[in-house]
Amino acid sequence: MALIVDALSWALLIAGVVLGITGAIGTIRFPDFYTRVHASSVTDTLCALCIIAGLILQAGFTLVTVKLVFILLFLWYTSPVATHALVRAAHHMGLPPYLSNNASADAQKGKS
Amino acid sequence: MIESLINIILFTMLAATSLAVVRLHNLFAITMLFGVYSLLSAVIFVELDAVDVAFTEAAVGAGISTMLILSTLVITGHHEKNPKHGPWLPLVVVILTGAVLAWGTLDMPLFGSLDNPIHQHVAPRYIQDSPEEIGIPNMVTSVLASYRGYDTMGEVVVVFAALIGVLALIGINEKKCAKRQYSSDExxxxxxxxxxxxxLIPYIMLFALYVQFHGDFGPGGGFQAGVIFAAAIILYTLTFSLDDAFDLISPRVLRPLAAIGVLIYGGTGIVTMLLGGTFLNYSVLAGDPKSGQHYGILAIEFGVGLTVATVMMLIFYAFVSRGEKGKVE
Known part of the structure; x- marks a missing residue:
């Protein structure tokens, strides 16, 4: 039983790390601001869930688990809102999204 | 082994962040990188088991000072001015200073070695005697609030003096803000x-109160609590507007409160003197010296929290109201 829980926990932790690295690569490699924020939001939500769930399985029924659940709730609560605020601010300042058939984005690309 | 690996990675990231700060010219990005720098330092402090310092660094360095610098950028603009002088003189000065500092570290004792002066001087006495003399679990708080009460009082006065400086130089633009309601189309x-x-704001405030009054037992205390409380109001100001924040907590209320916080701290010292002790020696506050210490620490931590919270809010108000005014004119 302990072995199964441990294996599950490690699988979750590794999945979380893979998602975190995916988010980091996406943040660097994606073409424009909006897609990059999309990549980093994966790190904020699913990666956090996987890592914290893995840690909860390691901690068992203790006070640490309660704290981890609170941390997860807090992260899930704030991170999407922060992403929303970021994208909203960018949109408000008139940053055009990068589209394949978007002339204004091409002009923006040529400018920068 | 693992610890030194983590240390090396963290310090490499610190160095990379500072290099990026040097290379960039956009002040906005530099401010955010300084926030990253503070968070990395906080992680290093956690790794060194200095949880109180890490907490302060995360709350003050990464949180509120980033916020205050951002609100300054509203006034000054985002772009670095081109320097009027060449790069050579600053380069020479920096290299000389760095060389002197590096030379100075040669005399420093080895990192983490047991016979360092810091482990020989007053620290053993604090560690051995503070459970009997002060009797609170968090030794950092007993050093900060009781043994080193003078220093902490100096820090609070410095924070208060910063507020006076900002208010004297910039001031809070209250009247114009009252007329400037954001219309919905704008x-x-x-x-x-x-x-x-x-x-979220109620929970931030609840957490601030927890940090304030749990400082005797765990990491925390007046400085962190004040900053977190101010962060709640700053969040409100950012998501609503300055006028709403003025309606919520007016600067007219905050200004006296900032002074009252310092007064509580100093007043505790005066009370201990009147009761026959020395300045900020809380043992005379109650029949039992330990209880006296508890009351004294609670009182001065409350004073610290009050001053820090109100000063942070007022400085933020000052910067933001000035920036908004500049935009309107």
Whole structure:
């Protein structure tokens, strides 16, 4: 039983790390601001869930688990809102999204 | 082994962050990188088991000072001015200073070695005697608030003096703000942010109070609590508007409160003198010296928290109201 829980926990932790690295690569490699924020939001939500769930399985029924659940709730609560605020601010300042058939984005690309 | 690996990675990231700060010219990005720098330092402090310092660094360095510098950028603009002088003189000065500092570290004792002066001087006495003399579990708080009460009082006075400086130089622009209501066509409402921050703010305040009054038992204390409390109000100001924040907590209320916080701290010292002790020796506050210490630490931590919270809010108000005024004119 302990072995199964441990294996599950490690699988979750590794999945979380893979998602975190995916988010980091996406943040660097994606073409424009909006897609990059999309990549980093994966790190904020699913990666956090996987890592914290893995840690909860390691901690068992203790006070640490309660704290981890609170941390997860807090992260899930704030991170999407922060992403929303970021994208909203960018949109408000008139940053055009990068589209394949978007002339204004091409002009923006040529400018920068 | 693992610890030194983590240390090396963290310090490499610190160095990379500072190099990026040097290379960049956009002040906005530099401010955010300084926030990253503070967070990395906080992680290093955690790794060194200095949880109180890490907490302060995360709350003050990464949180509120980033916020205050950002609100300064509203006034000054985002772009670095081109320097009028060449790069050579600053380079020579920096290299000389760095060389002197590096030379100075040669005399420093080895990192983490047991016979360092810091482990020989007053620290053993604090560690051995503070459970009997002060009797609170968090030794950092007993050193900060009781043994080193003078220093902490100096810090609070410095924070208060910073507020006086900002108010004297910039001031808070109250009247203009009252007339300048954001009309709905000018600035669209922010439903997601407003609802979410409204839900979040009570918990931030609750956490600030927890940090304030739990400082005797765990990491925390007046400085961190004040900053966190101010962060709640700053979040409200950012998601709603300055006028709403003025309606919530007016600067007219905050200004006396900032002074009252310092007064509580100093007043505790005066009370201990009147009761026959020395300045800030709390043992005379109650029949039992330990209880006296508890009361004294609670009182001065409350003074610290009050001053720090109100000063942070007022400085933020000052910068933001000035920036908004500049935009309107």
């Amino acid at each position: 600035r669209p409402p922010r439903p997601v942010l407003q609802v979410m921050s409204k839900l």
